[in-house]
């Protein structure tokens with residue numbers, strides 16, 4: 378496509394594309410946006426190396442003149458995005474790329490790749506956070522992730538979404554995420570009995586969590602952990618024990634009793650084994666005495682919904698006279714019809730308590746802050762509507778790159794995590810429950826809606 382645009386002389390025409398997804402993942406009421414930092418790294422490093430060019434010329438078969446064009450390629454578009462940790466919804470622009478058509482086109486798949494995966498994992502993590510309240514959540518997924526890149530960036534997204542720490546030390550190093558972990562069954566198997574294994578571990582570690590289910594949790598694992606903790610006394614910090622199999626409600630209650638009877642009332646019980654938000658909720662309902670949850674496979678692979686369907690759609694293009702024209706993709710499926718025009722997403726909240734009223738998607742030249750009253754209506758079922766007074770409107774798309782230059786200063790990972798947490802606070806509980814949440818209003822301004830209808834009408838007229 379780049380070559381076509383270039384040979385036909387439209388590569389430098391101005392275009393605008395927007396990224397959005399049509400359906401919230403996991404039947405959740407919201408998503409947590411993540412992926413921007415990787416996009417920033419990608420755009421900052423976007424160029425064709427001599428090695429790339431040689432491959433494109435000799436193996437893929439591009440002509441030398443196009444190869445020269447690619448050699449000189451520099452990303453000069455403007456990219457706007459919502460912040461990482463922002464609570465976001467379906468059918469609203471999350472990223473907007475505005476600039477030469479060829480630049481916008483090149484980045485499509487990379488942007489979608491990064492946003493789709495990381496937003497999915499941050500959202501899954503937030504669902505888990507919502508069911509554990511203040512318990513500790515540990516990310517244990519690297520061994521099951523779809524390869525090492527996903528483990529790293531998935532861990533970062535999980536931390537943004539509400540996990541406390543990770544067993545991926547590289548992710549800890551690169552992103553500044555706390556690292557935490559226990560030990561595996563192999564350590565106990567290497568010594569062939571719990572006592573020698575725990576003792577060896579205790580002699581080489583200060584903070585100790587013993588894995589107690591290798592042979593028999595209640596008859597050997599826990600009593601042995603207690604014995605070693607007593608023998609080592611102040612030489613170690615006996616953090617607790619981990620259980621990784623069996624009926625975790627029943628076992629955790631018995632483990633709690635054993636620890637308490639031995640005087641270790643502060644010792645924590647860690648649990649792992651195929652956990653997700655459903656199992657955790659169920660274990661809590663059964664009164665399981667678990668303080669820390671180690672979650673791997675079902676988090677890092679977004680097990681129950683392994684893909685978020687974000688798309689990249691052109692919303693405006695410069696015509697041969699240099700005039701920007703809004704453009705649309707029409708479909709017989711109403712959900713798949715794109716919304717034309719360059720847009721901003723305004724988060725509307727009540728002035729009195731900062732609580733969410735909905736998102737208001739308006740054309741770029743509109744400013745709902747100037748309105749005394751805001752009329753909001755459902756973009757499909759237009760009879761569902763409300764008129765607001767005393768509202769605040771916050772534009773959530775912000776400049777990240779302006780004409781190819783980064784203007785955005787990335788927050789720290791802990792600022793992003795806190796942002797996600799605070800953002801969720803402004804959302805009503807009805808949108809946050811993990812089962813059958815209310816639909817959050819994502820509405821079009823009247824002008825944006827009329828523009829879309831007019832363009833659909835004009836196109837149908839032309840075809841007919």
Ligand SMILES: Nc1ncnc2c1ncn2[C@@H]1O[C@H](COP(=O)(O)OP(=O)(O)OP(=O)(O)O)[C@@H](O)[C@H]1O
Pocket residue numbers: 621622623624625626627649650651652656659660663
């Ligand atoms: N009380 C419980 N209520 C509901 N689910 C539970 C309960 N206890 C454990 N589970 C879940 O049931 C599943 C048990 O899986 P599975 O039978 O493979 O494990 P296991 O036999 O206990 O251990 P192993 O990993 O050694 O095979 C896990 O997903 C676990 O999280």
Ligand SMILES: O=P(O)(O)OC[C@H]1O[C@H](OP(=O)(O)OP(=O)(O)O)[C@H](O)[C@@H]1O
Pocket residue numbers: 517518520521561621649650651652671672673674675
């Ligand atoms: O269950 P997950 O949520 O993926 O959490 C990570 C799992 O990884 C480890 O198991 P391991 O790879 O040793 O295999 P196991 O299932 O046989 O214990 C650990 O003991 C957890 O059970």
Ligand SMILES: O=C(O)c1cccnc1
Pocket residue numbers: 516517518544557558559560561619649671673
């Ligand atoms: O116990 C742990 O620390 C652990 C287990 C599995 C995967 N990652 C970490």
